[in-house]
Structure formats: structure tokens, C-alpha cells
Amino acid sequence: MKINRVFVCLDLSPYDQYCVGFAKFLAENVPDITHLVLFHNIRFDFLGELSEFEPAQIQSLKKTIQKEVEQNFLPVLNDLSCEIEVQIEDENSTTSAILNARREEHADLMIMGKKAENHGTGIIPRTILTTDDRSTALALVPKIENLSLKSILTALDLSDASEKVIDCAEYLSGFFDSTKTCLNIYEVPVTYFPYINIKRESLADRVKVKSHQKFKSYISSKKLDPDSWNFEILKGENIAGSIVEYANKTKPDAVIVGRIGQTNLPGNILGGVARRILSQDMNRVMLVV
Amino acid sequence: MKNKYFDIHKPVFYPAAIIILTTIAVSFIYSKDLVKGFTAFHHFTSEKAGWFFILAVNAFVAGSLWFAFSKFGKIRLGGKEAKPEFSTFSWFSMLFSAGLGIGLMFYGVAEPMFHFSNPPVEALDPTTRASQAMLFTYLHYGLHGWGPYVIIGLALAFFTYNRGLPLTISSLFHPLIGDKVNGWMGHVIDIVAVIATLFGLATTLGLGVQQVGAGLNFLFDIPNTTLTHILLITGITLVATTSVVLGLDKGVRFLSVLNMRLALGFLVLILLLGPTSKLLDGFVQNVGNYFNSIIRVSTWTESYTDAAWQNDWTIFYWAWWISWSPFVGMFIARVSKGRTVQEFVLGVLLIPSLLVFFWMAVFGGSAIFLEMNGIGNIAEAVNEDLSTALFVMLEEFPFSSVTSFIGIILVTIFFVTSSDSGSLVIDSITSGGKLDAPVGQRIFWALLEGAVAASLLFAGGLKALQSAVISAGLPFAVVILVVIFSLAKVMNNELDEEKREAEKKEREAYADYVKRLLKGNQNENK
Numbered sequence: 001m002k003i004n005r006v007f008v009c010l011d012l013s014p015y016d017q018y019c020v021g022f023a024k025f026l027a028e029n030v031p032d033i034t035h036l037v038l039f040h041n042i043r044f045d046f047l048g049e050l051s052e053f054e055p056a057q058i059q060s061l062k063k064t065i066q067k068e069v070e071q072n073f074l075p076v077l078n079d080l081s082c083e084i085e086v087q088i089e090d091e092n093s094t095t096s097a098i099l100n101a102r103r104e105e106h107a108d109l110m111i112m113g114k115k116a117e118n119h120g121t122g123i124i125p126r127t128i129l130t131t132d133d134r135s136t137a138l139a140l141v142p143k144i145e146n147l148s149l150k151s152i153l154t155a156l157d158l159s160d161a162s163e164k165v166i167d168c169a170e171y172l173s174g175f176f177d178s179t180k181t182c183l184n185i186y187e188v189p190v191t192y193f194p195y196i197n198i199k200r201e202s203l204a205d206r207v208k209v210k211s212h213q214k215f216k217s218y219i220s221s222k223k224l225d226p227d228s229w230n231f232e233i234l235k236g237e238n239i240a241g242s243i244v245e246y247a248n249k250t251k252p253d254a255v256i257v258g259r260i261g262q263t264n265l266p267g268n269i270l271g272g273v274a275r276r277i278l279s280q281d282m283n284r285v286m287l288v289v
Numbered sequence: 290m291k292n293k294y295f296d297i298h299k300p301v302f303y304p305a306a307i308i309i310l311t312t313i314a315v316s317f318i319y320s321k322d323l324v325k326g327f328t329a330f331h332h333f334t335s336e337k338a339g340w341f342f343i344l345a346v347n348a349f350v351a352g353s354l355w356f357a358f359s360k361f362g363k364i365r366l367g368g369k370e371a372k373p374e375f376s377t378f379s380w381f382s383m384l385f386s387a388g389l390g391i392g393l394m395f396y397g398v399a400e401p402m403f404h405f406s407n408p409p410v411e412a413l414d415p416t417t418r419a420s421q422a423m424l425f426t427y428l429h430y431g432l433h434g435w436g437p438y439v440i441i442g443l444a445l446a447f448f449t450y451n452r453g454l455p456l457t458i459s460s461l462f463h464p465l466i467g468d469k470v471n472g473w474m475g476h477v478i479d480i481v482a483v484i485a486t487l488f489g490l491a492t493t494l495g496l497g498v499q500q501v502g503a504g505l506n507f508l509f510d511i512p513n514t515t516l517t518h519i520l521l522i523t524g525i526t527l528v529a530t531t532s533v534v535l536g537l538d539k540g541v542r543f544l545s546v547l548n549m550r551l552a553l554g555f556l557v558l559i560l561l562l563g564p565t566s567k568l569l570d571g572f573v574q575n576v577g578n579y580f581n582s583i584i585r586v587s588t589w590t591e592s593y594t595d596a597a598w599q600n601d602w603t604i605f606y607w608a609w610w611i612s613w614s615p616f617v618g619m620f621i622a623r624v625s626k627g628r629t630v631q632e633f634v635l636g637v638l639l640i641p642s643l644l645v646f647f648w649m650a651v652f653g654g655s656a657i658f659l660e661m662n663g664i665g666n667i668a669e670a671v672n673e674d675l676s677t678a679l680f681v682m683l684e685e686f687p688f689s690s691v692t693s694f695i696g697i698i699l700v701t702i703f704f705v706t707s708s709d710s711g712s713l714v715i716d717s718i719t720s721g722g723k724l725d726a727p728v729g730q731r732i733f734w735a736l737l738e739g740a741v742a743a744s745l746l747f748a749g750g751l752k753a754l755q756s757a758v759i760s761a762g763l764p765f766a767v768v769i770l771v772v773i774f775s776l777a778k779v780m781n782n783e784l785d786e787e788k789r790e791a792e793k794k795e796r797e798a799y800a801d802y803v804k805r806l807l808k809g810n811q812n813e814n815k
Contacts, residue, residue: 012802013795046799052807064806123792 001137001164001171001289005035007107009098010069011124012040015113018141020073022285023111025147027080029175034082037105038069041089041097062088095127107136114140114278114286122278129275129288135259137168140278140286149176153252153284155183155243155273158218161258164289166222168256173228178253180229182219183246185236186211208235240276247284254285297730298721300476301457305483305719309737312488313744327756334763335600335608340590342607345766347587349436352773353634356443361780362631366443367450373627377636379542380628382549384438384621385641386706392430392493393552393648394700395500399671399678401426401653405660406668409598419657420578423571426653427579428586429606430645432638437611439637440769441618444776446625446633451783456622457718458482458615461768464775479718485761486616486718487734490711491742493613497704498522498746503676504697508690519743525701526739529708533716533731541709548702555695556651562686563655572650579646608762614769619714630780656682712738 008023010016020038027033042061047053053061066088077084091097102110112125125140132138154169156162169180188204215233236242247255257274274288297303316323356362365371373380404422412418444461454460459475459482466474498518506513532540560568591599625633659665659682670681683692712735716726719734 011799013798043799046796047803050800050804052804057807060810061803061807064810068806 001167002032003030003108003137003171004032005037005105005107006033006109006111007037007039007102007105007136008111009124010038010040011043011113012065013113015115015141015143016073018143019111019113020076022139022141022147024077024080026109027077027082029149030172031175035105036077036080036082036084037087037101037107038073038085039087039089039098039101040065040069041091041094043094044090044092058090062090094124095131098124098128099132102136103134109137109139111139111141114142114282126275126278129259129278135289138259138288140288142283142285144283144285147285148253149173149178149285151252151254152178152180153183153247153250153255154180155185155255155257156218157239157258157273158184158214159258161289162218163222165256165258166224168287168289172254181250181252182224182229182231183243184211184215184233185239185242186233187237187239188235204235240273240280243273244277244280244282247282252284254287255282256287256289259288298719300473301479301483301721302719304476305480305487306737308480308484309487309741312484313741316745324756327760330760331608331756332600334760335604336597338763339600339604342604342611342762342766343588343590345770346433346436346607346610348770348773349440350432350587350638353436353439353443353638356439356776356780357631357634357638360784361777362629362634364447364451364630364780364783366446366628366630366633367626371450371627375542375624378549379546380624381636381640382545383542383624383710384442384617384637385644386545386548386703386710393645394679394696394703395497395676396426396430397648397652397679398656398667398682399675400429401649402656402660402667402671402678402682403675404602405657406672407598409602415661419661420575422657423575423649423653424578424582424586425602426649427575427646428583429603430649431579431642432583433587434606434610435638435641437614437766437769438617438621439634440772440776441614442621442625442637443630443633444772445618445622446628447630447776447780449622450626452779455721455723456619457721458619461772461775464779465771482615483715483718485612486619486711486715487738487741488757489613489616490708490738491745493707494522494525494704494738494742495746497700497707498525498742500676500679501697501700501704503674504680504693504700507677507680507684508693508697515746518746522739522743522746525704525708526736526742529705529712529739530732530735532705532709533712533735534728536725541706541713544702544709545706548699548706551695551699551702552648555692555699556648558692558695559655559686560651562688562692563651564658567658568651568654571654572647575650575654576643576646605759607766608759611762611766611769612759614765616711616714619717620710623713623717652679652682655686659685708738709735 003026006023006026008019010019023036027036042058042065066086069086069088074084074086087101089097089101091100098110110128112128114125115122125138128138149172152169152173154162154165156165166182169178172178173180186207188207212233215231219229219231232246234242234246236245243255243257255277257277259274277286375383401422404425405418408418408421409425410421412421441461445456445458448454448460448463449456452463454463454470457475457479459470459478462475462478463470469475470478498521501521502511502513502517505511505517511517532544534540535543589599591597621637625636628636656667656678660668665681665685667678667681667685671678679696680693683689683696686692712731713726715734715738716731717723720726720730
């Protein structure tokens with residue numbers, strides 16, 4: 001993994017300053033970053049009932065927003081050595097505007113706001129997660145003041161996506177000297193009938209032993225340095241919920257999850273666990289790779 | 290009224306208790322007239338509204354599957370953070386024991402055998418008659434039977450745990466009549482629910498004692514008289530009362546799990562003692578045949594014939610299942626907190642149906658096998674007295690006295706589990722929807738339930754009540770159809786509310802921001 005071009009999606013909400021702040025933080029510490037785009041697509045669907053707005057004003061509105069974004073954020077990014085660009089679009093669909101612009105810009109990382117449940121719908125990041133055919137890495141930034149990447153939590157399900165997660169963690173820790181935790185959650189299946197002569201407790205023990213074995217052999221196959229990685233395996237009934245619970249307890253600076261995990265078919269297509277984590281309250285930077 | 294032993298919701302408790310006691314008194318005097326009146330009404334509804342029952346039960350199944358597999362499936366009963374109160378096996382045992390119980394023991398052998406010897410659609414070939422008998426038995430005990438339980442149980446659980454309404458039948462009407470459910474309209478609904486539940490239980494308990502009586506007569510030559518039945522009711526009521534006093538967790542759950550394990554053991558025993566591979570062949574073929582024919586047979590209305598077979602069987606069953614749905618639905622709702630809608634529907638609709646299919650394949654299949662091979666004379670016994678069917682069949686197998694004894698024990702425990710869960714439901718309604726009523730109240734209703742069953746058996750009003758309870762099926766079918774719509778509406782609101790609120794905030798904030806920018810622009814231009 002390598003991050004050269006960063007694409008920041010702005011929605012003119014208070015979350016923008018946190019997204020730009022995170023982009024700046026990355027650009028200051030990751031010398032590979034050469035290009036930064038601040039992007040906004042005008043939300044016509046939100047302006048329909050606004051009497052002050054007339055469609056004829058669109059060009060002037062675009063210019064005003066461009067000026068506003070430049071005024072608000074360019075001074076903050078002034079010290080950076082990378083190239084900075086502001087783009088304002090007026091497409092009907094914000095999702096496709098973001099994805100098209102991202103494609104043209106060859107972005108390696110997109111940054112968006114991670115809105116807590118009561119602060120917004122979070123529908124754009126969710127749709128981006130499920131419709132991005134290029135699977136560009138996506139960083140979701142909540143309202144946090146002290147930016148750091150000193151501790152990184154990676155959630156692994158031992159599938160192909162987990163390799164990307166490990167790569168991303170290794171790449172970032174190279175710049176931030178982070179401590180990394182490798183977390184695997186396993187589930188115990190539901191048993192309905194007693195005449196399958198397995199008690200739930202003994203079944204749970206067997207699943208636990210098997211999960212530990214699989215996890216251990218996966219870790220050793222990846223040859224991860226045990227001095228910079230911690231390993232955790234936990235039982236949980238709901239994978240996304242357990243990851244969030246663990247993250248809220250241990251408070252890492254960032255949580256990295258795979259876009260496509262080892263879940264069922266719709267989950268594979270739609271990014272099940274990542275999507276579910278997105279809708280829960282977790283005040284950590286989240287990276288979906 | 291609230292004290293250590295009673296926590297009464299007066300407007301429901303007193304009228305319900307008075308009406309029940311009066312009905313018992315009246316049944317002693319006018320028993321024959323009651324039988325005549327209710328039977329005539331029951332026949333009238335079966336004859337004229339058969340098509341409606343058939344359409345309604347199909348709608349219940351379709352509605353249940355819709356709830357499970359639509360966006361509603363992920364809603365958790367009790368909120369996002371709720372955890373199930375009982376293990377999956379305990380939960381499943383309780384709803385199965387409350388929902389089916391005695392019917393399984395009573396009709397497991399009798400029904401397939403009866404359809405085999407009196408085919409619903411004329412057939413001469415024994416093989417066709419056997420598959421037809423199993424097909425109709427599966428229809429009566431399969432998805433369509435459990436459909437009403439799913440709808441009522443789901444609606445009650447949702448209104449109680451997600452909307453904070455009391456666990457009473459009147460809560461179902463909240464989306465329709467709003468806060469009037471707390472007034473006299475709601476009280477009337479709850480009184481009717483208490484009476485229907487109590488009399489519904491009494492009628493089923495009547496079937497139970499008849500079968501235990503027949504079994505005891507068969508095994509030990511104990512005379513199968515009304516006195517024996519009343520003694521049985523007394524004994525069983527005392528056990529049920531103990532179970533209710535111990536509460537849901539210790540008493541009812543313990544008995545249900547014990548019952549389930551015994552029933553499964555009994556099932557495996559008969560499978561091994563009987564023609565095992567034939568029974569398993571039959572199970573696979575019958576399940577396939579059921580799913581293959583489900584639309585055809587579940588929409589069959591006996592049109593273009595003069596026969597009235599369907600009124601006596603299919604329509605009777607649909608009315609019976611529906612009339613039991615307030616009671617079973619409430620009980621299922623009581624024990625299902627923490628389940629998702631999808632888990633709930635699959636747990637209540639599919640799993641019990643499959644288990645019943647296996648039960649019927651083993652018991653009914655064994656009886657048909659014996660009959661087709663000229664062993665025993667089960668068909669004749671069934672035609673004479675349905676309650677002896679199980680024991681006549683067991684007689685043809687090895688260790689018949691042991692298996693018959695297990696059969697009696699099982700009927701008895703099924704009897705108790707239906708009775709104790711019924712008492713818990715009535716406790717809940719008459720205490721204003723509280724989940725755990727005080728001990729005194731639990732004892733009162735458990736004992737009254739036994740008293741009603743015994744006195745009606747003595748006075749001969751049981752048959753009238755059977756007809757009355759089944760007559761209640763027709764209006765309640767309409768209620769369940771309405772509940773499907775109101776539940777979907779309320780669930781939709783629940784899902785949309787949060788989303789709408791968040792979207793509104795986002796939209797307003799964005800519009801305000803743009804408004805400010807446009808205003809700034811105008812000022813600059815000036």
C-alpha cells in the first residue's frame with residue numbers, strides 16, 4: 001500500500017474541519033503524499049425548498065463555495081509541500097460525483113466525516129462503501145481533537161481482505177511508529193436440538209480451540225513481528241458490535257477493517273462488517289481498505 | 290388494588306371473573322341449549338365463511354415471511370441492546386409446549402389414520418390415500434397453523450418491548466384507536482381475551498383428560514368416567530399451580546424443557562421400534578409433497594362438490610388455531626424479548642412445523658404402515674374413539690405397556706405446560722399488562738382454570754364451549770389481518786423515525802449554510 005493522492009470529501013458541515021485536519025496530519029507525516037484535493041458536490045436534494053436559491057444562480061453559488069472552502073482551509077494547509085486543489089461540482093448524485101472525481105484524480109485514499117448516529121444519516125459514506133468498484137481506501141473521521149496514529153487496531157477475519165488490512169497497518173506504522181493490535185472475533189453457532197449430543201458449552205470450547213488454532217497459523221503465515229504486534233482473539237455474538245466494543249474499551253487512534261470480509265454473499269458484495277461498524281457510535285478514525 | 294398477593298387491574302379482573310363464574314353456573318342449568326346454540330353458530334360460520342378462513346391463513350403465512358425477510362427482519366424485540374432472556378432451546382421448548390402440546394398427542398396417530406380411512410378426496414389406491422392423509426395432516430399442523438401465532442406474538446412483543454405498551458391484547462389496537470385502549474374499549478377487549486383464553490384452555494384440557502382417561506383405562510382398567518376425569522383435572526391443576534407459583538424461569542421453563550426432552554425421546558423410541566427406514570422414507574417424501582403442493586392444497590376450498598369434509602377438518606383447525614392465538618401469542622411474546630424479528634418468525638413458524646412433520650411422519654406413518662399391512666385394527670378404533678388411537682397403535686409395538694405409560698405421562702405434562710402458560714397470560718392481562726403478577730393472583734387463576742374445566746366436564750358444557758371458542762375464530766381472523774397492517778405501519782415508523790430525524794438535521798444545516806453564503810453574496814453585489 002502507498003498513499004500518494006488524497007481526496008477529501010467536504011459536505012459543508014462542522015465535520016469538514018476534522019477531515020481537513022486529518023488530511024493535513026497525514027500529509028505532514030507521510031512524505032509519499034504529493035497531491036491533496038478538497039472536493040464538494042452541491043447538494044441540490046437539500047436545497048429544493050430553499051426560497052433564496054434559484055437554479056440560475058448555480059455558477060455563482062459554485063464560485064462562492066469555492067471561495068469559502070479556499071478561505072477556510074487553504075491557510076491551514078499552507079505549510080504543506082504537496083499540491084493542493086479545490087474542486088466544486090454540481091452533479092445530481094453526490095455519490096457518483098465523488099466516485100467520478102476520485103477516479104479522475106487517481107486517489108489512493110478518500111477522507112469523509114464519520115457522523116455519530118444523531119449528527120447525520122451517514123448515507124453517503126455507506127453508499128460509497130457499497131458502490132465503489134475500485135475499492136479505494138476510505139478514512140472516516142469523527143470529531144476528534146488530538147490526532148495521532150500511535151496505536152492502530154486491525155480487525156482481521158483471516159480472509160483475503162485481512163492482508164490488505166495488515167499491509168495498511170504496516171505502511172502507516174512505518175511513519176508513525178505505531179503499536180498495532182491484531183483482533184479476531186469468532187462466533188459460536190446456534191444449536192437448536194439436544195439430540196445432536198453436543199452441549200453448547202462443549203461446542204463453544206471446541207469452536208474456541210479451533211479459532212485459536214486458525215488464528216495462530218494465520219499470524220505465523222504472515223510472519224508478523226511479535227514485538228510490534230499484539231494479538232487478541234475474542235468470542236462475540238455480533239462481529240461488528242464486538243469490534244466497536246473492543247475499540248471503545250481500548251481506545252486505539254485508528255481502527256482498520258477490510259472492505260470485503262468472510263461473511264455471507266450479500267455481506268461480501270455490500271461490505272457487511274465495515275458497513276455495520278459505520279452505523280455504530282465509535283469515536284475513532286476508521287479506515288476501510 | 291395492589292398488595293403482597295394481588296395486583297389487580299380492577300376494570301378487567303372483576304368483570305372477567307364474574308362472567309366466567311356466571312357462565313359455569315349457567316352451563317349447569319342450560320347445558321343442552323348452550324351446546325345447541327353454539328354448535329349451530331359454529332356450523333354457520335364454517336359453512337358461509339370457509340373461503341375467508343382459507344384466504345386469511347394464507348395471508349398470515351405470507352405476512353409472517355414478509356416480516357422475516359423484509360427490512361423489518363433485523364429489528365430486535367426490546368431494542369438494539371436487548372439480549373435474549375432464555376437460551377434458544379428453552380425458548381423453543383416453551384413456545385412449542387404452549388402452542389401445540391396436547392393436540393400433538395391427541396391427533397398424532399388419530400388424524401393421519403382418520404384421513405387414510407376416510408379420504409378427503411376420493412381415492413381407491415392405498416398409496417394415494419396414505420400420501421393424501423399425510424398431506425392434509427401436514428397442512429393442518431404446518432406453516433398455516435403457526436401463522437396466526439407469529440403475527441399476534443410478534444405484534445404483542447413489539448408493542449410491549451419496543452413501544453412500552455402493556456402486555457395485553459388491547460395493546461394490539463393502539464395504532465387503530467390510540468389512547469382509547471386505556472379506556473372502556475381496551476378493557477372490553479382484555480375481558481374478552483381473558484375469557485377466550487380461559488375457556489380455550491378448558492376445552493383443550495377437556496381433550497387432554499379424555500385421552501389420559503382412555504390411556505389409564507387401556508393400561509390399568511381404571512374406569513374412564515367423569516369422576517376419573519375430574520380427579521385427573523384436580524391433580525394436574527395442582528401441578529400447574531406449583532409451576533406457575535415458581536414462575537416463568539423455574540417452573541414453566543423447567544417443565545417445558547423436560548417435556549420437550551421426553552417428547553423427543555418418545556419420538557426416537559417409536560421411530561426405532563417402528564419400521565424405521567419406512568418412516569424416514571415417508572418423512573422425506575411427505576415434506577417434499579407438502580412443499581410441492583402447498584399452494585394447491587392450502588387454497589383448496591372443496592368447490593364444485595357437495596361434500597362438507599373441509600368444514601369438519603380444515604376450517605375447524607383454522608378456527609381453532611386462530612382462537613388460540615391471543616393466548617399463545619401473548620405467551621410467545623412474553624418469552625421472546627431480545628430476539629430479532631427474523632429469529633422470532635423462523636423460530637415460531639418453520640422450526641416447530643418441521644418438528645411436527647417429523648412427529649406426524651413417525652406416529653401417523655407407523656399407524657398407516659400397520660393398517661396397510663393388516664396388522665392391528667387402528668382404523669376401526671379411530672373411527673370409534675379418537676382418544677384411544679395412540680394406545681391402540683402402541684399395543685402393536687414391543688414394550689407397549691411402557692410406551693403407553695410414557696404416552697400418558699407426556700399428555701399429562703403437555704396438559705400442565707399449556708395450563709401454566711395460560712395462567713401466566715391471564716395473570717398478565719388482569720394485572721394491567723405487568724410481566725410478573727404476584728403469587729396470590731397466579732394461584733387464583735391457575736385454580737379457577739382447573740375449576741372451570743372440571744365443572745364444565747361435570748355439567749356437560751365442554752362441547753358447547755369448544756364450539757364457542759371456535760366461533761370466536763372468525764372475528765379474530767379479521768383482527769389478525771388488521772394487526773398485520775398496523776404492525777407494519779408501526780415498525781416502518783420505528784425504522785424511519787431515526788433516519789428522518791438525522792436527515793432533517795443534515796438538510797437544515799446544509800440549507801442554512803448555503804443561505805448564509807447566498808446572503809453574503811447579495812451584500813457584496815450591493
